[in-house]
Amino acid sequence: MEIVELRDENRAHWDAYVRASPHGLPQHLAAWREVLTRTYGYRTCYLMAVEGRQVAGVLPLFVVPSRLTGHTVTTLPGGLCAESPEVAGALLAAGQGLAERLGARRLVLHDTRQPWPGPFQTSCEHEAWIVELGDGEEALWRRLDRNIRRQIRMGRNNDLQVEVDRTGRRLDDFYRVLSRFTHQVGTPVFGRSFLENIIRCFPGSFNIVMVYHQGTPIGGYFQMEMGDTVYGLWGATLHDYLALRPVYLAYWTILSDAIAQGFRFLDMGRSPADTNTSRFKGQWGGSPVPVYQQVAPLASGEAAASANGRPAGAVAIQVRQSGLFQAFQQLWPRLPFPLAQFLGPRLRRHVPFA
Structure with missing residues (x-):
């Protein structure tokens, strides 16, 4: 098996694999590279596992440089797409090596639909509802x-x-x-x-x-x-x-x-489990699918676990449950709307898929 970085001439093979894979999601498609670079100027590193001249898995990564949350190498919502734990392990080893070379604090598989093996801290606080039409x-x-x-x-x-x-x-x-x-x-x-x-x-x-x-x-x-x-x-x-x-x-x-x-299906997207939003989606006849956050803390950054036992890498979850975040949510609607419009995109550069 060989792990290579996506090149333009291989985009058709990458996308064909994603579209054919039972684990493939739209966020795995190659064109998101352009969305990320055009919108935020992020550095991207789309890794592809090749076995016998066939694509066996993909790991689309990009780098979020941030003084607020620390430099992070992360996927889009959807995590990686691979045919087996062995392929996933090879992709993740390459991704972790890349993140360490870049001095990142963590490697994040964001909103993955299945937990992958590896040195991850895994949390599951969201679910997606899938309606069969x-x-x-x-x-x-x-x-x-x-x-x-x-x-x-x-x-x-x-x-x-x-x-x-x-x-x-x-x-x-x-x-x-x-x-x-x-x-x-x-x-x-x-x-x-x-x-x-x-x-x-x-x-x-x-x-x-x-x-x-x-x-x-x-x-x-x-x-x-x-x-x-x-x-x-x-x-x-x-x-x-x-x-x-x-x-x-x-x-x-x-x-x-x-x-x-x-x-044939409507994927209604993720919602926090056991909330009114998730219960509302559940009324439409669908089935819930767990959504995981997986974080590999790196030697250059994260501690192994937080004091309350929650994975230290689950940054977004910890922030949402902190008193500071609650205060922020109360303050933000009080800002004049034009000011919020100006500040919002600048803050979202640090957490583009919060």
């Missing part, structure tokens, strides 16, 4: 709980309009809603250029579902499409309009559109 829209409608169907009807009766966009022309509306929503919940938003670069690098592989009330955008959901599955990445609804049931109407539109386009 089945035999068509009518059959799916009958499978839904009576209360869900009632909420969808309420949305239809509340003068809401829904549009599915596969060209990017509704990006401004989506980003407007997302920016307001993240400000309301106390989370810095990433820059619009991030979404622009995704649309530019993945033509024909995304959709944006927008909900309007009397011409005003009040909800937006961004999905990627690969193989037989639609993958939910980001969603937002303005709090002032929740009583109109836009979320229910949006999710039904996402599901029915996926069926109309011939997809």
Whole structure:
């Protein structure tokens, strides 16, 4: 087995492997290199395992240089994609060696759908809900709980309009809603250029579902499409309009559109387990899949474990549960919206996929 870095002439082989693998996710595709470099200027190192001239696994890595969290070598959400623990081990050994040479504090497998063996501290605080779309829209409608169907009807009766966009022309509306929503919940938003670069690098592989009330955008959901599955990445609804049931109407539109386009599954994306968000997603007839964070602390950085027994490398989880983070979440919505818009993308450079 040979571990090599992805070169442009091998992109087709890389992507063909990801699309064929049962572990492949859209975030494993090679075009994310361009998204990361164009948006943030990150250094990328996409590692590929080759066995007998065949791709056997991929590990897409990039470097986040940060004085706030310490230099980190990390994957996108999805972690690595490999055919066996042996292939994964070879990729991870190469990735760890790279991270140590770069002086990183940690190597992170972010939002991986399976825990890989190795010197990792592993936590599982999130889950993704996968809905099997089945035999068509009518059959799916009958499978839904009576209360869900009632909420969808309420949305239809509340003068809401829904549009599915596969060209990017509704990006401004989506980003407007997302920016307001993240400000309301106390989370810095990433820059619009991030979404622009995704649309530019993945033509024909995304959709944006927008909900309007009397011409005003009040909800937006961004999905990627690969193989037989639609993958939910980001969603937002303005709090002032929740009583109109836009979320229910949006999710039904996402599901029915996926069926109309011939997809077999909807991956609703990750949510913290045992939360209202996760319970809401569970109402749509899907099955939960655990989502793991795996961190390898390096000699140049992390201690082996924190005082409370939680892996020290689980930086994002520790930060969320700290008093400082709670104070930040309370402070952020109080900032003037233009100031939050200015600061948000600058902060997200340090935690691009928090």
